[in-house]
Amino acid sequence: MAIEGADLIKAAAFLGAGLSMGLGAIGPGVGEGMVAAKACEAIGKNPKEAGLLTRTMLVGQAVSESTGIYSLVIALLLLFVV
Amino acid sequence: MAFENLSWIQLAAFSGGGLAMGLGAVGAAIGEGYTAAQANMAVSRNPEISGDIFKNMLVGQAVAESASIFALVIAILLLFLDVPNPNLIDAAALFGAGICMGLGAVGSGMGSGYPGGQACFGISRQPGAASKLTTNMLIGSAVCQTPAIFSMVVALMLMFMDFGNAPLQPTWAALIGAGLSTGLAAIGSGYGGGLAAGASCEGIARQPETVGNVTTTMLVGQAVAQTPSIFGLLVSFILMFKVFPESSSLAAAMALLGAGVSTGFGGIGPGIGNGMAAEGAVRWVARNVQSAGELMRIMLVGQAVSQSTAIYAMVVSLVLIFVV
Numbered sequence: 001m002a003i004e005g006a007d008l009i010k011a012a013a014f015l016g017a018g019l020s021m022g023l024g025a026i027g028p029g030v031g032e033g034m035v036a037a038k039a040c041e042a043i044g045k046n047p048k049e050a051g052l053l054t055r056t057m058l059v060g061q062a063v064s065e066s067t068g069i070y071s072l073v074i075a076l077l078l079l080f081v082v
Numbered sequence: 083m084a085f086e087n088l089s090w091i092q093l094a095a096f097s098g099g100g101l102a103m104g105l106g107a108v109g110a111a112i113g114e115g116y117t118a119a120q121a122n123m124a125v126s127r128n129p130e131i132s133g134d135i136f137k138n139m140l141v142g143q144a145v146a147e148s149a150s151i152f153a154l155v156i157a158i159l160l161l162f163l164d165v166p167n168p169n170l171i172d173a174a175a176l177f178g179a180g181i182c183m184g185l186g187a188v189g190s191g192m193g194s195g196y197p198g199g200q201a202c203f204g205i206s207r208q209p210g211a212a213s214k215l216t217t218n219m220l221i222g223s224a225v226c227q228t229p230a231i232f233s234m235v236v237a238l239m240l241m242f243m244d245f246g247n248a249p250l251q252p253t254w255a256a257l258i259g260a261g262l263s264t265g266l267a268a269i270g271s272g273y274g275g276g277l278a279a280g281a282s283c284e285g286i287a288r289q290p291e292t293v294g295n296v297t298t299t300m301l302v303g304q305a306v307a308q309t310p311s312i313f314g315l316l317v318s319f320i321l322m323f324k325v326f327p328e329s330s331s332l333a334a335a336m337a338l339l340g341a342g343v344s345t346g347f348g349g350i351g352p353g354i355g356n357g358m359a360a361e362g363a364v365r366w367v368a369r370n371v372q373s374a375g376e377l378m379r380i381m382l383v384g385q386a387v388s389q390s391t392a393i394y395a396m397v398v399s400l401v402l403i404f405v406v
Contacts (some may be wrong), residue, residue, distance in 0.1 A: 010331070029348075
């Protein structure tokens with residue numbers, strides 16, 4: 001099997017896309033889970049503020065999500081652009 | 083240096099078997115250690131009922147052990163498997179089976195230690211609730227085993243399905259990717275399910291009358307936490323059953339390996355995160371049962387957001403398999 005340069009680069013881009021999205025998904029997943037756990041704790045302590053707490057939780061999770069979206073962007077760039 | 087096909091297959095089967103048992107021993111040992119540590123704390127707190135605590139500890143540890151027993155079975159099968167028609171593709175399948183089972187047992191073993199430990203400690207606090215605690219512990223830790231069972235299913239399929247007619251290039255990468263996808267994704271789901279189950283045993287010990295609400299919230303939370311490992315299983319099935327055209331290019335193989343790696347690693351974080359969200363909800367359902375509906379709602383919203391990265395990872399995998 002003769003591997004040419006272009007093939008090797010394509011291969012690295014595909015494997016890199018998988019690694020980028022796979023490893024990049026770990027942090028946001030854990031971080032957003034922590035946010036949700038603490039939001040549950042807060043609602044348990046003070047159920048009257050459920051609306052405010054849901055909003056705060058979602059904004060916090062959206063910020064935590066951003067690194068996952070960066071990984072997705074890089075993965076798609078590796079797949080279709082590079 | 084030319085080897086015969088059989089040598090390659092044995093090389094793959096033996097190293098896969100070693101990895102299956104080596105990795106497979108990690109999780110169960112940690113989980114059982116946690117159970118025993120909590121049981122010691124429980125006995126020092128309430129020595130009169132040490133017999134009940136001891137019994138509960140052994141039952142909890144026996145369930146946590148099952149993940150590593152699955153790994154032992156797969157490792158022994160890999161060591162003594164008879165391959166009638168040695169084909170190079172079987173080497174990839176057997177190695178994939180070994181890493182799938184080894185990685186898949188880590189999370190389930192670690193996770194099912196939590197309900198065991200919390201149930202032992204709970205019995206020392208509320209000896210009257212012992213039977214409720216043991217029942218809840220068994221339900222919770224049985225659900226934690228699901229990702230390890232998924233891994234065992236994929237490992238057995240990789241070992242016993244006939245891939246002889248598939249082209250070696252790029253199917254070898256698809257089979258190793260299939261093992262990685264389910265194996266890695268199972269780590270997060272198993273561990274996350276255990277967090278939720280542990281919190282439910284702790285909560286029942288605190289407020290035994292909330293057992294219905296607590297168990298329901300735990301089961302819903304654990305079911306959502308299983309989703310990343312189901313994504314992993316789905317991608318593994320596609321990689322095992324789809325027929326890939328023969329291609330000598332390395333890129334075609336790496337796309338399939340990348341698909342497995344993406345969903346596999348991508349499932350770890352959301353699995354643990356969903357478990358944390360469920361843990362928080364279950365803990366507070368026990369303390370504030372009037373808000374159980376509100377807590378269930380916010381748990382599901384939080385888990386859905388945490389799930390999104392696992393979905394991105396699956397989308398990238400599907401693009402790698404079907405588009406590029």
